[in-house]
Amino acid sequence: MHGVDLEVLASCVQWRAQGHRVLLVTVVKTWGSSPRPAGAMLALRDDGLAVGSVSGGCIEDDLMARVGAQGIAAQRPEQVTYGVSADEARRFGLPCGGALQLVCEPVGEHSGVEALLQAVQQRRLVARRLVLATGEAALEPAARDEALHFDGETLRTVHGPRWRLIVIGAGQLSKFLCRIALGLDFEVIVCDPRSEYRDTWDVDGVALTRSMPDDVVTEMRPDERTAVVALTHDPKLDDLALMEALRSRAFYVGALGSRRNNDARRARLMEHFGLSAAEVGRLHGPVGLDIASRTPPEIAVSIAAQVVAVKNGR
Incomplete structure (x- = not known):
C-alpha cells in the first residue's frame, strides 16, 4: 500500500x-x-x-x-x-x-x-x-x-503494508538512493553504526539507526514488501545484514561491489555463516541494473530501478 x-x-x-x-x-x-x-x-x-x-x-x-x-x-x-x-x-x-x-x-x-x-x-x-x-x-x-x-x-x-527499504550504510550513494526511494513512496530505514557517516546524514524523512546491521534486520523482520540493500563496502557490516536478510522473506536483497567481490561474498556467506546455496542465490550482486552507471546518482538510479523491477515482477 x-x-x-x-x-x-x-x-x-x-x-x-x-x-x-x-x-x-x-x-x-x-x-x-x-x-x-x-x-x-x-x-x-x-x-x-x-x-x-x-x-x-x-x-x-x-x-x-x-x-x-x-x-x-x-x-x-x-x-x-x-x-x-x-x-x-x-x-x-x-x-x-x-x-x-x-x-x-x-x-x-x-x-x-x-x-x-x-x-x-x-x-x-x-x-x-x-x-x-x-x-x-x-x-x-x-x-x-x-x-x-x-x-x-x-x-x-x-x-497491505507500505513498501519498505532498509539501507545498510549512510554514505553518499545511500543519500541519493534514499531520496529516490522516498519519491517512490517507500518507507526508508538507514542503518550505520559508524558515527563519521551518521553525523553528516542530511536526508529528511528517513529513519536513521546506529545499531549493528544484523540486529536491525532481525528487529525489522523483513517481509514480502521489504527490500534490503547493503552499501557500506565493508564486509564486517554488509555481511551481517545480508546473512539475516537472505534468510528472511524480503522480496529483494542486494549488495554493492564488483562481480569478483560478490562471488567472494557468496562463498563467505555459505562457508562462515551457514547459508544455503538457494539462500545465497537470492542475492542481487553486483546490485542494480546495468545502465553503465558511474556516478553515485547514476548508481542509485540503477539500484532503485532494479528494486522496482523485482517488486513489479519483472
Whole structure:
C-alpha cells in the first residue's frame, strides 16, 4: 500500500471519530489511458475536504463540488463512471478514449475501515470485500499477487503494508538512493553504526539507526514488501545484514561491489555463516541494473530501478 492510501484510510477513521460523514471513493476499472490505476482511493468529508486522488484533479474537483453542495446523502455504495463520451472526457481532462469507473461508498459502522487501517498498520496483507447492496464489508486473507476484483455487486480490494527499504550504510550513494526511494513512496530505514557517516546524514524523512546491521534486520523482520540493500563496502557490516536478510522473506536483497567481490561474498556467506546455496542465490550482486552507471546518482538510479523491477515482477 502506498503512503497516500494509508493516509486516506487514516483520514476516514479520524473524520468519523470527529462526527463527520465520509465518502470513500475507489477506482474499480479504467479504459484507455488513466491518470490513476484501479485501487486508487479518495476520502471526501461532508464539508468537501478531500485526501487522496482518483484522477489528475478534475474528477476530484467534481466530486468535491457535489459533496460541498449536497453533502453525503447516499446510504449505500454507488457506481459512477466518468469519460464515457468524448465531451465528458475533455471536460474531466481524461486522455482521448480514457474513462474510469468509481465506487463511492458512504463509510459507516459496517464498513470496517478501522479494522482495515489497523491490519495495514500491523503490516498484514488482507482483502476487503464490500457488498454494494448492503454496504457491509469484511476482511479476508489475501495473496501478494491478487488484484482488485469488481463484478458490479461485490468489490474486493487488496491492502497491505507500505513498501519498505532498509539501507545498510549512510554514505553518499545511500543519500541519493534514499531520496529516490522516498519519491517512490517507500518507507526508508538507514542503518550505520559508524558515527563519521551518521553525523553528516542530511536526508529528511528517513529513519536513521546506529545499531549493528544484523540486529536491525532481525528487529525489522523483513517481509514480502521489504527490500534490503547493503552499501557500506565493508564486509564486517554488509555481511551481517545480508546473512539475516537472505534468510528472511524480503522480496529483494542486494549488495554493492564488483562481480569478483560478490562471488567472494557468496562463498563467505555459505562457508562462515551457514547459508544455503538457494539462500545465497537470492542475492542481487553486483546490485542494480546495468545502465553503465558511474556516478553515485547514476548508481542509485540503477539500484532503485532494479528494486522496482523485482517488486513489479519483472
